[in-house]
Amino acid sequence: MNNESIQTIVEEVMSRLSAGTEKVNSVPLAVSARHCHVSQADLEALFGKGYTLTKKADLSQPGQFAANETITIAGPRGSLEKVRILGPARHMTQVEVSRTDSIKLGVKPPLRESGDIIGSAPITLVGPKGSLYKKEGLIIAQTHIHMTPEDAKGFGVENGEYVEIKVGGERPVTFGKVLVRVSSRYKLEMHVDTDEANASLLTGKQAGELVKIEGIS
Template identity: 40%
Template structure:
């Protein structure tokens, strides 16, 4: 048996075993950022409308011109960007490295699941807001419209494993949550710690490995 033929057979066996999806999903690397309610935003930026700096891939979402300083008892992070549009809850999404810099124990949560999370202070040049809760490390997740989710055979809230990374530093990320909405564009969101671990930079893609 020729070497190339043997390699093709082995590749097929591995692919069939892992059930790797054929379609690749773009990866979006999320740096630390903040979501705010209209009330909190107005307290931090009175008479200053939120301004678009850069539109993001998900429809209607953008990085704002406005930034804040995130303050804990043991440290601070400056120029943390606000993401728009304004939401029904205020939330600060950080990495594990950020949490260590702030001297905080921050849980890994799906966005919006902020009950029981630690509070944190947000400071602008106009004032400050002390959030009673809302500091999280965002759980890795994949945005999919329903048609693509059906093609992949995955459901809302399901956790899958995902193959990501460069050829010399690829990794499998487990417990990646599927989020389905027909307004979504297919995209996987990971934080900067996860991206660095897998040597992800520029245009990168992920493949779902169904568990």
Template identity: 55%
Template sequence: MAARVAELVAAQVREFAGGYYRVPVGISARHIHLTREDVEALFGPGHRLTPMKPLSQPGQFACEEQVELVGPRSSIARVRVLGPERPASQVEMSGTDCLKLGIDAPVRTSGQLSGTPGITVKGPAGVLELSAGLIIADRHIHMTPEDAGWFGVEDGERVSVRVGGPRGGLMGQVVIRVSEKGRLDFHVDTDDANAFRLKQGQLLELVKEGTR
């Protein structure tokens, strides 16, 4: 059902854009992705992640499992684990979260973890010392090749997104991520969402270079 609803939303965005390129926004809170080995280190040998609800991108889901993240300055509890398991463990947080923990994390595309700081992760069955993997995720738009053709963009291209309203403005450096399994969604963190007073699913205008 969730997949069908998302497909209908994407179709409506394309059909009723009113002359503008519009994308729905998805607000992403702090979370962690884990490898098989790290799942067992935190939750016990043989433990398997427990799906709680599907996410906007096909095959991805929020899990029942949660962890505590510990930095030099403080800690943040009840951080949600997202599935499925990944080849490398990765923590995605907002800049505000990083300030609270006392860690200076770079803005990166998911999976680009070279040179990133590590963090201590506490689970119910153990403690994990990640040597790298903490990032502030870049702004990005997931879409299919069909969507990319409609919008006239390519994978890896950077665009801007315009927000209206009393706290509106232009968000730049938004990366296009094209995948056969992608579903149209503009991902921002809670810092961006709060700064622009965004709501989940709100339609925003995609702005290509030279068309501002």
């Protein structure tokens, strides 16, 4: 076997090893634009009694979909129109915006994990059949990763743990304190908001490298 053949074999083996490592540590990214989750009661207040959401498109997370329905959200300084509702209806209403959105609205929503709305910012929702003032429910979503228990085992992480995600590209960036959320209902995917995506020139088609960190809670 000549030196050229040996070099070719070595390069192939290294390529396969590299690909295997990338597969283990790689997390696909998705950009999550402003959106709203609504309770059935609030949906009916906005769209009429007995109203149900209609599906526009399935989302990457199993069972979740972007609805055809949109609303306007309003704050003391301004409003945002055509904010997409995501379905199905939930037990509580929650609106997720970026920091830039919150400035336009004139409000100061806290950075929170989805579902943690106690003491969050107030917001007014406007639909075709009515409007609602919610004393709480507006948040900026904590950067997070959805993953299955099998994914978590592979990464060596647990639900509620924080990790770092390193992303290459034109503007390489490391996202710190990324929350791990584990459920058998999830599909592996990291969600960033539009501010984070724009600042790092992400298109939502990249993947990042998961890095475990210690001492963050």
